[in-house]
Amino acid sequence: MPNVVVVGTQWGDEGKGKVVDVLSRHVGAVVRFQGGNNAGHTLVVGGEQVILHLLPSGVLRSGCVNVIGNGVVVDPRVLLDEIDALERRGQPVGPGQLVLSVGAHVIMPYHLVLDRLREEAKGHRRIGTTCRGIGPTYEDKVARRGIVVADLLDPARLAERVEEILPEKNRMITEWFGGDALDAGQIVADYTAMGQRLAGYAGDTVGLLHRLQREGRGILFEGAQGTFLDVDHGTYPFVTSSNTVAGAACAGTGVGPTAIQEVVGIAKAYTTRVGSGPFPTEAHGDMGERLRVSGGEFGATTGRPRRCGWFDAALVRQAVRINGITRLALTKLDVLSGLDAIPVCVGYDGQGDAFPATLDEARPVFEELPGWKADIRGCRSLDELPAECLRYVARLEELVGVPVELVSVGPGREETIVRGDLFTR
Numbered sequence: 001m002p003n004v005v006v007v008g009t010q011w012g013d014e015g016k017g018k019v020v021d022v023l024s025r026h027v028g029a030v031v032r033f034q035g036g037n038n039a040g041h042t043l044v045v046g047g048e049q050v051i052l053h054l055l056p057s058g059v060l061r062s063g064c065v066n067v068i069g070n071g072v073v074v075d076p077r078v079l080l081d082e083i084d085a086l087e088r089r090g091q092p093v094g095p096g097q098l099v100l101s102v103g104a105h106v107i108m109p110y111h112l113v114l115d116r117l118r119e120e121a122k123g124h125r126r127i128g129t130t131c132r133g134i135g136p137t138y139e140d141k142v143a144r145r146g147i148v149v150a151d152l153l154d155p156a157r158l159a160e161r162v163e164e165i166l167p168e169k170n171r172m173i174t175e176w177f178g179g180d181a182l183d184a185g186q187i188v189a190d191y192t193a194m195g196q197r198l199a200g201y202a203g204d205t206v207g208l209l210h211r212l213q214r215e216g217r218g219i220l221f222e223g224a225q226g227t228f229l230d231v232d233h234g235t236y237p238f239v240t241s242s243n244t245v246a247g248a249a250c251a252g253t254g255v256g257p258t259a260i261q262e263v264v265g266i267a268k269a270y271t272t273r274v275g276s277g278p279f280p281t282e283a284h285g286d287m288g289e290r291l292r293v294s295g296g297e298f299g300a301t302t303g304r305p306r307r308c309g310w311f312d313a314a315l316v317r318q319a320v321r322i323n324g325i326t327r328l329a330l331t332k333l334d335v336l337s338g339l340d341a342i343p344v345c346v347g348y349d350g351q352g353d354a355f356p357a358t359l360d361e362a363r364p365v366f367e368e369l370p371g372w373k374a375d376i377r378g379c380r381s382l383d384e385l386p387a388e389c390l391r392y393v394a395r396l397e398e399l400v401g402v403p404v405e406l407v408s409v410g411p412g413r414e415e416t417i418v419r420g421d422l423f424t425r
Helices: 017-025 077-089 109-125 136-142 155-176 184-198 206-215 285-295 313-323 387-398
Strands: 004-008 031-032 041-045 048-052 065-069 099-102 217-221 262-266 269-271 307-309 325-332 342-348 364-370 406-407 415-420
Touching: 004 017, 004 313, 017 041, 017 217, 017 262, 017 406, 017 415, 031 206, 041 217, 065 206, 077 184, 099 206, 099 313, 109 136, 109 155, 155 184, 155 313, 262 313, 285 307, 313 342, 313 387, 325 387, 342 387, 364 387
Parallel strands: 004 217, 004 262, 031 065, 031 217, 065 099, 262 325, 325 406
Antiparallel strands: 041 048, 269 307, 342 364, 406 415
16 A cells, blocks of 8 residues: 545545545554644444544554644643543554654643634634634744643643743733633643653654554555645635645655655535635525535534535646645535536636636636436445436546546445545555
8 A cells, every 4th residue: 555645625524534444444554644623534433423533533443553743733631532432432542553743732721712712802704713722723833832742741841831831821811802811830730641641642753654664554644624724725814724735744744755655635526614714616595505414514523514515626626736636535425316406616707727816706617417316325336326426426537637536425434436446455
């Protein structure tokens, strides 16, 4: 199995968790390389649903090492809660199964408070952040005032860092927003205790990944969010606070670009978006609600209803360019069953092959394809799909310029149609 990066091609929630879970049987490690617990990856295994926020999506595969890379921002309380939840399910996560980078930055209580207070203060101009402290933590990372996992393992160092950082944060909380000051002693005590629990998981993830490469064991790099939430390439300012694209896998884990052989893009058979920001192909009214209900389009992290609309080939085509995508996985195709006709955006009016600088005024040009009535969740090969369904998949391939080599027809592991050699190695 080659080393593969898996990325979302839309605004997140494309079904990356399921695809990573399917691919994880072929690799030695699954690595998260960016984001935090603002991501929610949903797996359905044996009819049971598991939602992961920080743990990589290979955690349910025996023999697979799961790595949280240095590019991730980690809320230790959330991580420990996830580990405990899996243990209660009878799926314990041992230190040999999960390795946490000592260089990953830590989400602190003041990050959570400031994230919420800032968003509340914006009123109708709010971004739609999950208020999980992700943005403020990345801010501190870039400003060189962050706290990393290694600091949690050294109580004296942690106390020194908190005493240095907290006065400024408390002034912001109390003087700017009228909030309550946080107590340094309580923070140090709480995070020291969590650091002790995480000590067995923390380690040199760069060395581990390079050892796995030498042994010839494939590595799967798992992105969070989607391409158009990338802080550089997304619909700014309605984006996340990290780089979500394939190139970030290198900086976020400590492997070089020559170590990556394939980039798999995940695209939903329609389009969804959570929170504010432009969405040219959004379907309003009854049709938007139909997609939302049929697709179960509610955030795995926040529970917020997702905005729903039609497949945007111009958007995904741009994602293919930015990420260097070599293969595509198409998810939730079953949600479109029962429609008489399915619109697809083939481009934006007046743009030709160019992608606009902003999508705020982009006017989608639609092409209508025939729908299909049959329930396709029981299909396990392409030749079992209705002709109209096959035509839909072929047209999307043609529009985005990349072959579709995995089709998801339901949430379960087994509800997957595979073509091409990458997913069967």
